[in-house]
Amino acid sequence: MIQEMEEKFGRPEVLRLTQEITPEEMALVRSSQKHGRAHDITLFIFRGEKLVLIRKPIHPPGVFRAPSGGLNPGEPFEEGAKREAREETGLEIEIERYLLRIQVRFICGEEDIEWSSHVFSAKAVGGELAPEDTREILAARWATLEELQGPIREAVLAPGWGLLDYRVTLTDRAVALLQKEQSCAP
Known part of the structure; x- marks a missing residue:
């Protein structure tokens, strides 16, 4: 599945990280598993020069970030990415580039979780900015x-x-890659 995405949207930069998290954060990651x-x-979703950011109920005031989510069992990768974009933003998207894959090890004391983040750039091609999943x-x-x-x-x-x-860390690297692409564009 990942190979198919690389063939279609390019081979991403790969980072390996370790990130310390609190027991509460570890419970949050476990609940998403x-x-x-x-x-x-x-997803870094653009419309012109602007990109869409989301805020989750658990985030402190002023905290916004790029939308993200997971695939459902058996769901094709691209279809799942588009579904997540629609649920979290209300937008229909076209994926443009596979920018970054981060393999991170979240650590809390003696406990750890291996996690992968697949980061894509995309453009909004329809819909209105209005999250469908207002619970999340x-x-x-x-x-x-x-x-x-x-x-x-x-x-x-x-x-x-x-x-x-x-x-x-994810955003800093993705933005650097996006800016590098923009500076190389004709």
Whole structure:
């Protein structure tokens, strides 16, 4: 399945990380592991120069990040990514590039979880910014890369949560790859 995505959307950069998290964060990761899930698909969805960010109910005020979610058992990768985009943002998307794959080991004391994040760039091709899954998504908004890497980044780092720190690491690398692509574009 991953090989198919690489063939269609390019071979991603691969990072291996270790991230310390709290017992509460470990419980949150464990709760997302239904059906043996140990991955997320993170989407940097653009409309022009702006990208969509989401806020979950567990996030402190001001914390927004790129939408992400997991595949359902047996669900094709691309179909699952598009479903997650629609559920979390209300938008229909076209995936453009497989940017990054992060293999992270979340650690809490003696306990650890191996996790993979698959990061894609995409463009919004339809729909309106209005999350469908309002239980999981509190808000969605458009932002520039400058906002994402400025005041939004500061808000995400402020709580000192390991999982949010991981999201900042993921975002920093994805943004660097996006900016590199933009600077190489004709």
